Amino acid sequence: MKKILALLLVSVFAFFAITLVQSDQLVPKFGDADLSSRVSDKYISKSVSVDNKVVEYGETVNAETGSANLVTSIVVNYRSFDTLGEVTVLFISALGISLIVGTTDGMIKRSESGFILKTGSKVLMPILLIVGIYVITHGHLTPGGGFQGGSMIASAVLLLLISDHEFVPNMNKFKVLEGLSGSLYIIIGLVSISLTGYFLKNFMPTGQVGELMSAGIIPIIYLFIGLKVGSELTGILSDFLKKEANV
């Protein structure tokens, strides 16, 4: 009975979805996105508030955002308020998880891991950590950024958690780092209000497109976001292994 009702509901959804895809007004045909009528045209040529100029890699100096990775310039500069909202949602979920878990007696009993996992993780963990830091700092030149690199740092600590059965991470230092990085992100926004009059606007000079030291405040913000996301996800993963308190 339940399966028949579920099939009925799913077929109604399927009818709506296929109608949406077949009509060419709401969703364009696959592969035919017309960019000149969308706002992304101004994001690509970096001309939201100035006139249309052509941006060249390695030659343009003092463009509007100055980062070579166009997705980074949208996430951190043009739509930076949405990134602030996302950081807030992650913070609230980590807070909720540690409130639900509550005060506990320590971690659950883990069994000892095999030989391959122990020696393999000793080789792999520093490599993961360094690749994570590289991806965070080069967020404006190559694909990557704060969220990707922060998750890589958290998965390096996760590797240590599953391969060493006596490893208990000291979460106090991670929590201090998380709170500090989150508040520094907002403090940069407030500094930007006092210097330029708009929240989270770029107030440093953007150098040449393609250099490591370029793009204004984008590498600084991504560094803070990377540290915050890394320590937050580590906290979430370590909360999952806590022992249940005796009621």
Next chain:
Amino acid sequence: MIQISAIVLMLLGIYGLLTTKHIIKMIIGLNIFEVGLNIFIITIGYKTGAVAPILTSQNNSSILNFVDPLPQAIVLTAIVIGFGITAVGLILAKKIYVQHNTYNIDEIGGKI
């Protein structure tokens, strides 16, 4: 085509969410729905014959054919928020298990 397979993944996720009795499988169905939705959003901004939206020393000018970078920025946020939702859901499922000693919703009977 990838758009049709993204819609089928979304429908499979909803079907799995509705017809299962195990709490963890409901959260797995929600995850399948999110994966299908992310693929669908990125296919909105695709252009055949275009390049990835990064200025490099080969694609070095901004008047080339780029794919739309705005849906990619939106999906980046959506993936991370999906992780947060899954984590909170699993902690609540664990609390339900500790109290009732089962994951089957027929045996719990609505007394959460």
Next chain:
Amino acid sequence: MNATVVLELFISIVLIFIGVLIVFSKNIIKSIIFLSILSMITAVSFVMLKAPDVAITEIVIGSGLITFLFLFTLKTSKKAGDSE
């Protein structure tokens, strides 16, 4: 029929097939492992749609961290491996 069209068709069929395997499988650990494989193949399709940023994020979070959240939840309850 050049190689990209064939590859796109192949990946679409594999995505649907693994989705069916996840929903209709009786063991819960098999569903979790297939979810991790679904994330990996989704990342391949993101690269084909010219979105490298999203592919890195999907691999690290979807196939690396979410799988461990599910496995840690099942580890702290004693019913790992039971059927539905």
